[in-house]
Amino acid sequence: MNESKLTEIIEKYGSDTHAVVAILQDIQEEFNYLPKDVLMKLSEETNVPLSRILSVATFYKAFSLIPKGKYPIHVCLGTACHVRGGARLMEKIERQLGIKRGNTTEDLNFSLDEVRCLGCCGLAPVMMVGKDIHGKLSASKAVSILDQYKK
Numbered sequence: 001m002n003e004s005k006l007t008e009i010i011e012k013y014g015s016d017t018h019a020v021v022a023i024l025q026d027i028q029e030e031f032n033y034l035p036k037d038v039l040m041k042l043s044e045e046t047n048v049p050l051s052r053i054l055s056v057a058t059f060y061k062a063f064s065l066i067p068k069g070k071y072p073i074h075v076c077l078g079t080a081c082h083v084r085g086g087a088r089l090m091e092k093i094e095r096q097l098g099i100k101r102g103n104t105t106e107d108l109n110f111s112l113d114e115v116r117c118l119g120c121c122g123l124a125p126v127m128m129v130g131k132d133i134h135g136k137l138s139a140s141k142a143v144s145i146l147d148q149y150k151k
């Protein structure tokens with residue numbers, strides 16, 4: 001664990017114990033997930049009970065207690081994307097990566113999740129890789145896009 005990074009994050013929020021969500025966001029951003037040892041240290045440093053930290057961490061979908069991939073993939077299965085083949089796209093990506101949605105590849109390169117709308121239905125079907133939106137996808141186009149992230 002990078003203790004100095006955690007200290008830096010905690011210091012940023014001072015003694016405001018109500019800042020748990022913001023602190024967890026920073027930890028998630030830094031480590032790509034919420035490592036257990038970091039949460040224990042956070043509890044020690046802030047005197048916020050670990051049980052409270054864990055209840056916040058499990059309440060918000062944006063947080064993950066398991067390692068996420070360097071490139072999180074979100075495949076949209078909202079109505080517009082579903083109609084235009086979102087489910088087939090998801091299945092193709094699952095096969096290609098060798099994981100089911102909700103999981104992370106062994107090399108920690110990709111994690112795969114579904115979302116219900118990315119707000120760009122005109123581009124359906126859509127997936128987001130990291131912060132990049134890719135639209136009007138075919139299965140083969142999606143696979144070649146993911147290949148580019150591997151490089």
Ligand code: FES
Nearest residue numbers: 076078081118121
């Ligand atoms: S339904 Fe997929 S972007 Fe809106």
